[in-house]
Amino acid sequence: MTTSAAAAHQTVRILSVPSADLRDALADASPAVDVVLWDFATPPAGLDLATLDAAVLPYTGRAHLDGALEAAPNLRLVQTQSTGYDGVADLVGPDVAIATAAGVHAAATAELAVGLALASLRGLDDAVRQQAEGRWHGARYPGLADRRVLLVGVGGIGEEIRRRLVTFEAEVTRVGSSARDDEQGHVHGSDELVALAPHHDVVVVITPLTDATRGLIGAEVLAALPDGALVVNVARGAVVDTDALTREVGAGRLRAALDVVDPEPLPADHPLWSAPGVIITPHVGGNTEAFPPRILALLKRQVERLGEDREPENLVRRGPWG
16 A cells, blocks of 8 residues: 555544534534534434544443444544443454543542442441441451552553552552563563462452453452452453352452442342442443543544544554554
């Protein structure tokens, strides 16, 4: 492919967004890019979807998108509003680039991860139940200071979690896909999890969901954790083996604080709902009031870059920019 042909293949001039608010906010981001509304239920008024170059996906929920993007056969780029992008590649052809919202959710997800750990380790879930019963019952809980935390995931959100844990005077051991050293020190490989687990009181999971990480925190890792250890998952539910975790917390051996589960949502009769020592939040890690201005700022930068025929930020599959 010649240089001019490659540049033409990368050109994005029509971008869809899934809400009128985003369309209006991005209307003047670049004179070279036309921002249109496509909610994936009805096509943009007056626009042939065959001319659509790029699409911003809804923030949550992808099940209703199955087959929807087939109506736009000439897409060059899809942009998520989430950090995770599992399942997105199944929605589009192999030549379509995928960009994520990496960085947008880092602070919010990190604060929830630490908040869940604190709530469990300080017994706040027990206190809420006791309040509802009008019961005053003091007890000593582990707390977060001096806890040995195994942090599984060393990306942008993982680093934000690490910084906050250190502020609370926890001892943090980091685990990535492979062993290495970086500016923060040593990163252990995921193949060391079983050996590391017995020496840690808390596991915080923030790794992406991939074929390699599905079930990463499985029965063997969970069984290796010491009695009373806490599992915090703010990544994707399927990174943790739900059945194995349910057995451990049902027996009262482990505690869990989960923003994500597998399946999601949990069936109403799932035993995790009522298991002792379990806190469940409904996948709200990045969903705070910080989200709208941060995603808008990212999308404005993307539209500006696309209007200048520059490479988008946060590409996880390069497509035409390969």
